[in-house]
Amino acid sequence: MSSTTLSEAYRDHPLSLHHVIPLDFNTIPTVPDSHLWPPSDDDFPSDDRLSIPVVDLMDPDAVKLIGDACETWGVFHLTGHGIPLSLLEHVEVEGRQLFSLPAEQKLKALRSPGGATGYGVAQISPFFPKYMWHEGFTIMGSPLEQAIQLWPDDHKRFCDVMDDYQKQMKMLAEKVISLIMRSLEIHEEMIRIWPEPAGTALQLNSYPSCPDPNRVMGLAPHTDSLLLTILHQSATTTGLQIFKEEVGWVLVYPIHGALVVNVGDLLHILSNARFPSVLHRAIVSQSKHRLSVAYFYGPPPDFNVTPLVKCLNSDQMTGFLSVTVKEYISIKAKNLEKALSLIRI
Numbered sequence: 001m002s003s004t005t006l007s008e009a010y011r012d013h014p015l016s017l018h019h020v021i022p023l024d025f026n027t028i029p030t031v032p033d034s035h036l037w038p039p040s041d042d043d044f045p046s047d048d049r050l051s052i053p054v055v056d057l058m059d060p061d062a063v064k065l066i067g068d069a070c071e072t073w074g075v076f077h078l079t080g081h082g083i084p085l086s087l088l089e090h091v092e093v094e095g096r097q098l099f100s101l102p103a104e105q106k107l108k109a110l111r112s113p114g115g116a117t118g119y120g121v122a123q124i125s126p127f128f129p130k131y132m133w134h135e136g137f138t139i140m141g142s143p144l145e146q147a148i149q150l151w152p153d154d155h156k157r158f159c160d161v162m163d164d165y166q167k168q169m170k171m172l173a174e175k176v177i178s179l180i181m182r183s184l185e186i187h188e189e190m191i192r193i194w195p196e197p198a199g200t201a202l203q204l205n206s207y208p209s210c211p212d213p214n215r216v217m218g219l220a221p222h223t224d225s226l227l228l229t230i231l232h233q234s235a236t237t238t239g240l241q242i243f244k245e246e247v248g249w250v251l252v253y254p255i256h257g258a259l260v261v262n263v264g265d266l267l268h269i270l271s272n273a274r275f276p277s278v279l280h281r282a283i284v285s286q287s288k289h290r291l292s293v294a295y296f297y298g299p300p301p302d303f304n305v306t307p308l309v310k311c312l313n314s315d316q317m318t319g320f321l322s323v324t325v326k327e328y329i330s331i332k333a334k335n336l337e338k339a340l341s342l343i344r345i
């Protein structure tokens with residue numbers, strides 16, 4: 001089997017907006033027209049007391065709790081995950097340090113036209129008529145190449161923290177996926193259905209404070225493409241919202257030390273649509289700079305994704321065409337939210 005890396009898979013689909021660079025948010029006194037979003041009609045306030053489930057990984061019932069959370073919400077808070085609090089703090093400190101660099105310094109690590117990694121606007125930006133109040137930094141594997149540009153003599157700590165974080169997140173993602181598989185009654189020996197190396201990415205998201213937060217968008221509504229996303233959101237301010245049918249946008253309040261896990265498109269496919277790939281977005285604050293760190297986990301790019309036999313209905317009908325991860329990335333890069341419906345049977 002030929003082995004494509006995830007960054008190669010993304011490199012095949014360069015952003016048509018690669019020349020667009022994030023604003024210098026620190027110096028801008030008012031929101032420019034390019035960043036003013038029209039009010040949307042699904043913005044009615046939803047029930048404030050509603051919140052996503054919390055699952056403790058150490059709970060003896062974790063398999064059932066995670067399975068239920070994936071089925072009813074597609075997203076949950078995860079506690080008892082074993083990731084040291086100090087590592088979560090370090091990744092946030094390093095992220096804040098990166099985004100607080102002067103704009104011209106950050107541009108030295110600008111994502112290149114054909115590249116998938118580095119500093120820049122969100123990859124989904126070309127699909128929206130307005131720009132987001134957001135800057136991102138994408139890492140696939142080692143961040144060394146970009147970190148050297150940012151800090152020629154002082155990049156070791158940043159790289160070490162990002163490497164350590166990705167290692168720990170990979171183990172956690174695999175643990176969570178094995179529990180999800182068990183919730184689908186897939187036996188231990190059948191759980192590892194794809195080979196190494198997994199396709200993974202780490203995204204640092206920065207949402208500067210905004211003079212007019214209600215008229216901008218932090219990160220536009222989207223679903224994540226891979227199997228599973230594990231998100232650490234800074235506890236200093238809220239921002240993440242998920243869309244729940246018949247309810248509307250539900251705020252995901254940060255729980256100190258907990259991580260947010262959400263189902264992505266590939267897990268929606270594997271589960272034959274039993275688990276929803278949850279639509280989510282980020283809003284911004286007037287006074288606080290918000291940071292989030294998202295880890296994306298999926299099978300290797302050449303792996304064929306097709307609904308698990310255990311998830312087929314009694315008539316054995318599969319709901320999706322079989323696609324490789326790479327093919328799905330390509331369909332998504334061209335069609336964004338229509339991607340899943342294009343492969344539905």
Ligand SMILES: C=C1C[C@]23C[C@H]1CC[C@H]2[C@@]12CCC[C@@](C)(C(=O)O1)[C@H]2[C@@H]3C(=O)O
Pocket residue numbers: 010122123124125138200201203222223224225226294296
């Ligand atoms: C492995 C991934 C997953 C990516 C693309 C690539 C690297 C960056 C990820 C994000 C991060 C921000 C939201 C998103 C929607 C985006 O625009 O870039 C994500 C996207 C996806 O889940 O599709």
Ligand SMILES: O=C(O)CCC(=O)C(=O)O
Pocket residue numbers: 203205219224231233239240280281282291292294
């Ligand atoms: O900042 C957040 O809370 C959401 C980030 C996100 O959805 C992503 O990186 O895919």
Ligand SMILES: [Fe+2]
Pocket residue numbers: 222223224229280
């Ligand atoms: Fe996301």
